[in-house]
Amino acid sequence: MHPFIRSLNKYAALALTALAALAATHAFASKNVLDVWYGQVPGAPESLLASQPQIWSFAFRPYGAAAADLWSDPIMARNALAGEDAGGKSPTAVAVTCDADGFTVLVLCVEAALHDAIARTNALPDSYCEIYVAPDDIDNRDMIPYYQFGLNAFADGKFDHFPWIVEDRRMRTPTPYMDFKTRLLPNGYLHVLNFSWEAFWDKLPMKDRADNFWRMSLIRWVDGGVSWGGVVHEASRFGYIRFPRFTPEQRAEIRFRLLQRAWTRFRKLHAQPAYNTTRGWAAPWPREDKFIVDALDGLPETFIHYTQDPVFSRTLKQLVDERLALAPGIAAFKEMPADEQEAFYNRAADMLFNFRYDVEKAYTSYVDDKLFAEGDKK
Secondary structure, eight states: OOHHHHHHHHHHHHHHHHHHHHHHHHHHHSOOEEEOEESOOOSSGGGHHHHOGGGOBOOOEETTOOOOOSOOOHHHHHHHHTTOOOTTOOOEEEEEEEOSSEEEEEEEEEOTTHHHHHHHHSSOOOOEEEEEEEOSOOTTSSSOOOEEEEEETTSTTOOEEEOOSOOBTTBOOOGGGEEEEEEEETTEEEEEEEEEGGGGTTSOSOOSSSOEEEEEEEEEOSTTOEEESSSTTOGGGOEEEEEOOOOHHHHHHHHHHHHHHHHHHHHHHHTSTTTOSSSSTTSOOOOOSHHHHHHSTTSOOOOSSGGGSTTHHHHHHHHHHHHHTTHHHHHTGGGSOHHHHHHHHHHHHHHHHTHHHHHHHHHHHHHHHHHHHHHHHO
């Protein structure tokens, strides 16, 4: 063979080797992707281990390392899902489901020492996981806002919440709309963390595009730590959860249930004295106490509730009436065309869920105007 040809073959082989190494590095360092399964979590959620084995991801890596997946053996995965021993190892698997009410993260934590611990200490081994959830399309943002939770097998339905965000009308604390439980299995634990769509009513994964991704990371503190999505707070390495393409009927049902919850929340808030415009709260309280009459008679009027202010109560009534007028649209929501449903939902959900914020904003403007008006007089 001509020396030049041999030289080309040598460089070609080196190039192929380098490309293979780069491909392997990319595969090891790439982010996990998990498809969200649409279906209701049964009363015994562990039944999903056998009935839906395809939804579980074992793609965990050593904590802090960009190495290959720890538990890629299909036989071990099959045994773990079947409630059997995993060859003396403690694999972890995660699945995400969703339905008309919300979505659920399920974490299977196989405990190799489960039976030995009971025999030796008469106590179960602990199990703790950290989970990070970043809702909405956040890949094009400079900063990724996310929620962090801690799951403990023996927390009696409670979970840790680390409130890194400041709550406002666009970013709310999800804990009132969550519940958590742990199921003891023959070979470990199953953590079940449920989120209501109510916590993310304005971030629903229903954008008109090929895929609707959210970001998620899960770390289990076992054997030095194993991770599905980077180390703690490493948002750039969070994995992806890909929501299904909801059918028009599923979209309508999710939005309709959220509108019902938004309406209930608005009505409960409207029934409170500070917001109630229908029970006569607008009249100021009588000032018959001697101290009030003698000492404070010359001071400006103050109010306990918005509705006691005869001027602002008119603005409050307008805000309330605008929301009461949404009732017929909610009742007829499922009969609307799909594009009208989306437009009505975006407007009505914002008005109802953010009623308190809108009242506070209006009152702030009202007070500012009064203060500046008094200043101008002086």
